[in-house]
Amino acid sequence: MPSLYIIKTGSTFPTFAPDNGDFEDWVRQGLGKNADLEVRVIGANTGEALPDPEACAGIVITGSHAMVTDKEPWSEAIAAWLPALIAAEVPVLGICYGHQLLAHATGGVVGYHPHGKEIGTVPVALTENAESDDLFSGLPATFTAHATHSQTVLSLPEGAVHLASNAFEPHHAFRVGKAAWGVQFHPEFDAPIMREYIQQQAEPLRRDKQNPEELVANVSDTPVAAEVLQRFADLALKGVLK
Template sequence: MPGAPARLLVVVPSETDPPARLGGWLARAGLELDERHLGTGDPLPATLDGADGLLVLGGPQSALDDEATSPELTGVRRLLAEALRADLPTLAVCLGAQLLAEVGGGRVREGVEGPEVGATLVAKRDAADADPLFGPLPMTPDVIQFHHDEIAELPRGATLLASSPVYAHQAYRVGRHVYGVQFHIETTPEVVEEWATRDTVGVAASRLDQETVIARSTAVHPDLEEVWAPFAARFADLVRSRARSGAATP
């Protein structure tokens, strides 16, 4: 009899950034998603006991927020720190990647070049070629950007995997299995349209009008799926390997 599917804890700090297509890709790859939507009051588990992997998404909060400003992020930081200690397969996206950088000894600050917004490209670094998740990606994969803060310093011992002309720290790995990506791969065109409508400051800083940001982001989504759905399947392989090894967080 086959065993239970590997379980991925999915932390959704804000309903503005749901798992969307990434959640669908991971479910189709055979993972059981345990989604915790903090904006609707879902509690976070105290520990990662029983989780074979962790996904932390983004939101309008800032990694610079203190506990009084964004109390919901306290538990997220705690789980990311636990994942680092255990080298649990983890994918942290945008805000998640910034929180991961902080708990790992890196540094986040307000982006010195201003917001990075809309459809763009990132470039793989040399170390990415030997990475099991990033190695098969094209040299300059399409991504969606929507962030005001930047990862100024990576966590201690991190390996840089991708950069952009605006901000160098776009993707990184800590240990063997913990990943952070500053950009978004999970979006739908509707999600990006909502962001572009809401974040008028970010769109204005991009020197593009709202309609252009939305149109370009919508047009690139088929290419995003072609590149990042297989990436999600490779991450699911890491989570399943962890489950098979019986090395879930003690």
């Protein structure tokens, strides 16, 4: 039976992971538990082999502290692998780094955001396209989500469906093909994780004229954003149970 694979592209802060888990743990928790859907983790950033598309019920590509524009060999290997998944209509969800890598793999342009870092609990607004999208339809038109990123999708791939934005980040979500989504925000983050990310970057944020104390104070729960992971698991499960 095909499995849902979490493609690990990095790790959280080494001082935070021992007591709080790592990217793949947060994603796995967000996906929920279902006896009919096996979840496996592939350490792509450490050279572990990527699965064949026919073995995949779905793919979640994690965030990373790396940069897509560095074009690390392991990252470019994922980019080269993604088109076959898209062609096979395997459900794909790229989160933050994964979102940008999906865009890069399908002809989009990734680079540093011209206005710097977006971090904290931020508003996200869905486009009209989301109303008929398999992953986003039925969600509120606006919701809050956790974000932390310096790079962004500067230009969407040709033919991509634009799904979400805010005043700072024009490309918070998109879809390519029938079932490959990218989200710049972090549906797997909870409020304590978001606070930790702000606190770990407090000094660089101050240098960039951002107020980390205010950002921490404004962190809140993001239940709608978190729902995206469970919805994605449901889509993958539908394919398994066909």
